[in-house]
Amino acid sequence: MNKEIKNIKKDLDFVKNIYLRLLTILPSFNITDRKILPYGLKAHTRSVSWLIEQVITQQTKYHAKKLGVDEVNFDFPDTSLHDCEIIVNHKSYFINVKIHNIKGKENKNDIAAVEKLYFQYSVNKNYTLIYACFGIRFENIKISFIKDYLEIFSPQFLPIYVNPRNDKVQATYKHDKIYRTRDEFLKTLKEKSKSIILK
Numbered sequence: 001m002n003k004e005i006k007n008i009k010k011d012l013d014f015v016k017n018i019y020l021r022l023l024t025i026l027p028s029f030n031i032t033d034r035k036i037l038p039y040g041l042k043a044h045t046r047s048v049s050w051l052i053e054q055v056i057t058q059q060t061k062y063h064a065k066k067l068g069v070d071e072v073n074f075d076f077p078d079t080s081l082h083d084c085e086i087i088v089n090h091k092s093y094f095i096n097v098k099i100h101n102i103k104g105k106e107n108k109n110d111i112a113a114v115e116k117l118y119f120q121y122s123v124n125k126n127y128t129l130i131y132a133c134f135g136i137r138f139e140n141i142k143i144s145f146i147k148d149y150l151e152i153f154s155p156q157f158l159p160i161y162v163n164p165r166n167d168k169v170q171a172t173y174k175h176d177k178i179y180r181t182r183d184e185f186l187k188t189l190k191e192k193s194k195s196i197i198l199k
Contacts, residue, residue: 156182
């Protein structure tokens with residue numbers, strides 16, 4: 001196996017171990033006071049995903065020492081591919097946090113815009129994005145984290161499907177990995193993108 005691919009696999013395992021530890025301490029919480037929403041909320045993951053992602057990233061920073069992490073940054077623009085940067089021994093891990101409601105089906109989800117991925121991976125050779133998908137249970141106004149649902153993956157190893165309507169890479173969070181080098185990944189993105197001419 002290629003050294004680059006081995007290093008990414010190693011990084012995925014490393015990040016998975018951090019988040020497995022986090023899952024043992026992540027609290028359940030209410031979205032709001034029951035007096036504010038006495039009839040609860042419909043379980044639309046999209047309506048609460050940003051808030052839950054904030055809970056995950058901020059709890060990672062708050063418990064950094066416990067998790068064996070030196071630093072966690074999450075002050076990035078909404079247009080950024082990653083939500084947070086975890087630093088351990090001077091090495092940065094760029095993480096995009098995703099949420100899956102375990103009561104829902106495992107459908108294809110938007111992962112990232114092809115153009116953004118292509119640009120970041122071609123311009124910054126040291127940039128590697130890692131996706132961390134947490135399972136949640138969303139009932140009434142209560143959010144609970146599912147301890148045995150955690151999917152950690154690299155966009156580089158995804159089965160690439162590009163939605164022609166929005167030119168975004170889509171995939172299920174649980175998928176069979178296709179091990180590719182960065183060059184193979186860029187080539188695949190270029191071939192699959194229909195609406196954007198990638199240089």
